[in-house]
Amino acid sequence: LTVLTLDDIEKRDEEYLKSLQDELVSFGDIDTMNRGHSRAERETFYKVDRLRREITNFTEQMQSLSEERKQAIEDLKDAIEDGTVKTLRAAMRTAKLARLSGDDEKTNGVWALDLIRDAALELKNAESRKRVTEAQKDL
Numbered sequence: 001l002t003v004l005t006l007d008d009i010e011k012r013d014e015e016y017l018k019s020l021q022d023e024l025v026s027f028g029d030i031d032t033m034n035r036g037h038s039r040a041e042r043e044t045f046y047k048v049d050r051l052r053r054e055i056t057n058f059t060e061q062m063q064s065l066s067e068e069r070k071q072a073i074e075d076l077k078d079a080i081e082d083g084t085v086k087t088l089r090a091a092m093r094t095a096k097l098a099r100l101s102g103d104d105e106k107t108n109g110v111w112a113l114d115l116i117r118d119a120a121l122e123l124k125n126a127e128s129r130k131r132v133t134e135a136q137k138d139l
Contacts, residue, residue, distance in 0.1 A: 002104050002111040006069065009100065009113060017058055024051045065099060072098035076115040080122050085130055088123040092116060 004012070027048050072095040079091035095101065101112035112120075 001117065002107060002109060003114050003117050004111055005114060006073070006100075009111075012111075013058075013062060017055065017062070020051060020055050020058065024048065024055065027051075068098040069100060072100055073113075073115060076113075076119050080115070080119055083122060083126055085123065085126045088119055088126060092119055092123070095119075 027044060072091070075091040075094050079087040082088075095113065095116050101110065101116050103109075104111040
């Protein structure tokens with residue numbers, strides 16, 4: 001597990017967008033290319049088109065993610081304070097949808113916001129407390 005701050009996550013997103021843009025630039029001026037005459041040209045055109053769509057989609061996602069991430073962080077803080085299993089799981093789901101965690105290709109592991117780590121630890125504690133409470137009820 002690689003633990004990151006929100007700034008680190010935003011920096012990763014910017015680096016990913018930059019890598020897509022660099023890859024697009026590496027194809028050169030695709031607009032002046034004769035489209036469709038050879039198979040290689042068609043494949044190149046489709047790759048460039050896919051990259052353009054991916055850049056557009058990623059940029060649009062980043063604009064909406066900012067607010068979603070702020071809300072997810074608030075939900076995580078509230079859930080940690082509340083300490084119940086239900087609120088912690090819901091907050092962690094929201095955080096995952098806001099892309100505050102993901103697969104780390106560099107280490108073949110996982111990266112997550114520091115608050116998600118804290119929430120996961122609190123969730124383990126809450127589940128333990130719940131089991132203890134249920135066991136006491138059975139006695």
